[in-house]
Amino acid sequence: MSRRLAALLIGAAAGVLVVAAAYFLFFSRPAPEAGPGAAAPARPGAAGDEAPERWTAELFFPTSAGLLAPERRELAGAGEAARAVEAAVSALLAGPETPGLLPAFPPGLEVRRALVVEGIAFVDLGRSGGGPPPASGSEEELLRLQALVHTVTASVPEARQVVLLWDGEQRPSLSGHVDTGSPLLPDPRLLAPAP
Amino acid sequence: MLSSRNVSLPARRRFALSLLLALFVAAAGVGQEAPPALTPQAGGVLVVDGGSSPLGWAAAPGGPLVSLLPVVSRLGGQLEAEPLGAGFRLELGESRAMLAPGSAALTLGEEIVPLTQAPQLLGGELLVPVDLLQRTYGDLLGLAFDWPGDGRLLVTRPRQRELPVEMELVHLQGITTLVFRFPERPRYRVRERLGGYDVELVGDRLLPPPRRTVQDPLVRAVAIGAERIRIDLAPGVRADHYELREPFRLVLDLVAAGEAVATPTLPEQRRATPRVRTIVLDPGHGGSETGATGPEGTLEKDLTLLIAQQLAARLEEQLGVRVVLTRTTDVDLGLDERAALANQLRADLFVSIHLNSSPRAGARGAETYFLSMQASDQRAALTAAAENLGQSVEPIAAGPDAELQLILWDLAQSQHLAASQRLAALIQQELNVQLDLRDRGVKQAPFRVLMGASMPAVLVELGFLSTPGEEALLRTPAHRASLAEALVRAIARFKGEQEGVAPVPPAPLEAVP
Ligand SMILES: [Zn+2]
Numbered sequence: 001m002s003r004r005l006a007a008l009l010i011g012a013a014a015g016v017l018v019v020a021a022a023y024f025l026f027f028s029r030p031a032p033e034a035g036p037g038a039a040a041p042a043r044p045g046a047a048g049d050e051a052p053e054r055w056t057a058e059l060f061f062p063t064s065a066g067l068l069a070p071e072r073r074e075l076a077g078a079g080e081a082a083r084a085v086e087a088a089v090s091a092l093l094a095g096p097e098t099p100g101l102l103p104a105f106p107p108g109l110e111v112r113r114a115l116v117v118e119g120i121a122f123v124d125l126g127r128s129g130g131g132p133p134p135a136s137g138s139e140e141e142l143l144r145l146q147a148l149v150h151t152v153t154a155s156v157p158e159a160r161q162v163v164l165l166w167d168g169e170q171r172p173s174l175s176g177h178v179d180t181g182s183p184l185l186p187d188p189r190l191l192a193p194a195p
Numbered sequence: 196m197l198s199s200r201n202v203s204l205p206a207r208r209r210f211a212l213s214l215l216l217a218l219f220v221a222a223a224g225v226g227q228e229a230p231p232a233l234t235p236q237a238g239g240v241l242v243v244d245g246g247s248s249p250l251g252w253a254a255a256p257g258g259p260l261v262s263l264l265p266v267v268s269r270l271g272g273q274l275e276a277e278p279l280g281a282g283f284r285l286e287l288g289e290s291r292a293m294l295a296p297g298s299a300a301l302t303l304g305e306e307i308v309p310l311t312q313a314p315q316l317l318g319g320e321l322l323v324p325v326d327l328l329q330r331t332y333g334d335l336l337g338l339a340f341d342w343p344g345d346g347r348l349l350v351t352r353p354r355q356r357e358l359p360v361e362m363e364l365v366h367l368q369g370i371t372t373l374v375f376r377f378p379e380r381p382r383y384r385v386r387e388r389l390g391g392y393d394v395e396l397v398g399d400r401l402l403p404p405p406r407r408t409v410q411d412p413l414v415r416a417v418a419i420g421a422e423r424i425r426i427d428l429a430p431g432v433r434a435d436h437y438e439l440r441e442p443f444r445l446v447l448d449l450v451a452a453g454e455a456v457a458t459p460t461l462p463e464q465r466r467a468t469p470r471v472r473t474i475v476l477d478p479g480h481g482g483s484e485t486g487a488t489g490p491e492g493t494l495e496k497d498l499t500l501l502i503a504q505q506l507a508a509r510l511e512e513q514l515g516v517r518v519v520l521t522r523t524t525d526v527d528l529g530l531d532e533r534a535a536l537a538n539q540l541r542a543d544l545f546v547s548i549h550l551n552s553s554p555r556a557g558a559r560g561a562e563t564y565f566l567s568m569q570a571s572d573q574r575a576a577l578t579a580a581a582e583n584l585g586q587s588v589e590p591i592a593a594g595p596d597a598e599l600q601l602i603l604w605d606l607a608q609s610q611h612l613a614a615s616q617r618l619a620a621l622i623q624q625e626l627n628v629q630l631d632l633r634d635r636g637v638k639q640a641p642f643r644v645l646m647g648a649s650m651p652a653v654l655v656e657l658g659f660l661s662t663p664g665e666e667a668l669l670r671t672p673a674h675r676a677s678l679a680e681a682l683v684r685a686i687a688r689f690k691g692e693q694e695g696v697a698p699v700p701p702a703p704l705e706a707v708p
Contacts, residue, residue: 062554102554135480137487137495137552138564138656142640170297172530172643176480177549177654179643181297 053077057088060150061101062143067192071098081116081158088155104147106134121152121159126167133166138177149184235318243350251320257312260322292331309535334382337398359402371413371449380443394424413449471690473517475537478503479549482527487552489666495550503548506679534647545652547644552661559665561626564654565615566608567639607649614651622685629681
């Protein structure tokens with residue numbers, strides 16, 4: 001964990017972060033349990049020694065109607081929730097393969113680190129070469145953040161909320177509109193009706 | 196005046212604080228790759244009365260941040276951590292200040308004071324900007340804090356200023372407004388006592404104006420002395436005091452609260468009738484934050500400023516209201532600072548102006564948003580996380596409690612959602628007519644700039660810069676003028692409704708994602 005990330009986990013002053021992160025550090029439970037009744041895409045367990053299995057992540061991308069639609073994607077096995085978040089978000093950043101779906105993020109971004117603690121996924125993004133978060137209008141920002149949150153919470157059942165960091169820092173907002181100072185929750189109103 | 200020179204931490208809070216600190220130490224120990232945002236500086240010195248003691252500090256972009264704990268140990272007061280890391284409480288005598296790392300605002304009693312930058316927890320120390328010390332210790336103890344820029348924090352008792360003061364008194368519709376005008380902000384405190392209020396100067400002296408008799412139904416006498424303004428009120432009269440800037444004024448609104456039942460006429464009615472006198476317009480983005488960029492390179496931050504300036508002029512001219520812009524030039528300005536400015540000005544409306552962008556092709560038209568409350572979700576998460584730890588958690592959503600002021604500050608907008616929704620609906624109606632949009636309803640989103648605004652507040656997206664045709668249109672002054680005109684009509688309707696002047700049939704409300 002970078003010092004900056006550590007400082008900001010605390011500096012955010014959100015008690016939930018503190019409690020959760022403290023719990024993680026002090027009691028270091030190996031793998032948080034899945035939420036009850038969560039219908040998760042199958043992901044291999046954290047056995048660890050055999051060859052990487054494949055699992056199915058559910059990535060959400062903007063549609064031409066300004067909503068979000070899922071794309072199921074086979075990803076390399078990762079037992080630990082944090083690695084799964086990292087893999088799913090990396091795939092999200094790389095863009096959709098389904099025709100008709102639109103990229104949620106501009107190119108050149110990467111996942112610096114992911115952490116899942118007590119239902120909260122901490123996702124630290126940045127530019128490959130460093131630099132500020134992408135500038136955008138509010139609809140683009142809303143879709144971007146909700147694509148991220150839906151992807152994480154649908155793909156990794158241990159994660160029910162997302163705290164977004166940029167270069168290890170939690171900001172009031174990524175692009176000047178949507179609050180990212182609190183954990184983000186998936187907003188079902190942005191999901192496109194199933195075809 | 197100070198009750199204690201010790202830092203007192205009740206057990207539960209001590210636990211919370213030690214968790215914070217231990218977490219930091221544990222986490223920082225693991226760190227290696229990225230450099231921290233702030234570097235703690237060695238060799239800081241707190242200089243008080245010629246004596247000195249060590250002081251942690253850090254150089255931040257907005258100026259130095261200094262460790263609060265050594266100041267508390269030296270100058271007195273109590274610093275306590277709030278449960279679950281919700282912030283810290285600094286008690287100085289009868290005054291109580293609430294602060295939170297990451298929040299560039301300080302709650303002083305019931306007043307919310309914007310800070311130049313947010314306090315931070317760094318290396319296990321709570322670091323605060325120097326202006327926080329000035330607004331707490333400085334104003335209450337008559338001290339001056341000086342940072343010469345070499346790692347020293349100088350605390351001095353400044354020379355006494357002699358400030359001339361002028362008084363105005365207006366009685367309108369059952370409310371008396373008492374205004375004391377000073378050339379600069381004096382160090383003072385307001386104390387309620389039996390039969391009235393005292394404004395006590397701390398370290399400054401007043402040059403009183405010529406004595407005059409007050410004839411007012413609510414005020415018996417006002418005596419201005421060198422060290423104190425003594426205000427004697429009629430029985431049952433209560434005061435609400437606040438500050439206005441440029442020039443500095445201390446204002447007391449006096450109402451006969453006790454007689455409201457006996458004479459349920461004007462004071463109550465005026466209180467119940469919100470008025471729209473001051474409007475804060477917020478041109479979105481600015482400085483390094485460009486917002487959306489059109490295919491032709493048009494920047495959102497430039498057009499929002501142009502539109503806001505035009506709208507301000509029209510509102511002032513057509514509605515006779517006072518309009519203040521959060522920024523008038525191309526500068527960086529934090530989202531919280533924008534709302535804090537509106538709160539500080541006691542604005543009656545807050546309108547944040549933006550231009551949109553979307554990944555979808557052909558997006559067009561205007562959309563008006565009011566706040567969707569994500570904060571309640573955060574509370575639920577906080578409670579859930581605490582429950583997972585096996586701690587008993589009191590329901591956070593209980594009534595207004597001083598300890599929750601910081602949270603309420605975050606939720607300032609929650610009390611104005613209905614009015615914000617109404618304002619959004621009126622704006623959307625007018626924009627729909629202006630732009631020939633069909634069935635476009637108001638929307639809700641967790642927009643940060645709206646959260647702290649303690650007045651009806653909306654964010655309006657006036658078009659999609661990402662769509663070539665709309666970008667071209669938005670670059671036309673005539674189109675921008677027509678947008679401003681639609682906003683003026685909507686705000687005029689809202690003002691009329693609020694003030695009960697021109698009843699307007701309710702707009703259809705439709706909240707869509
Ligand atoms: Zn914007």
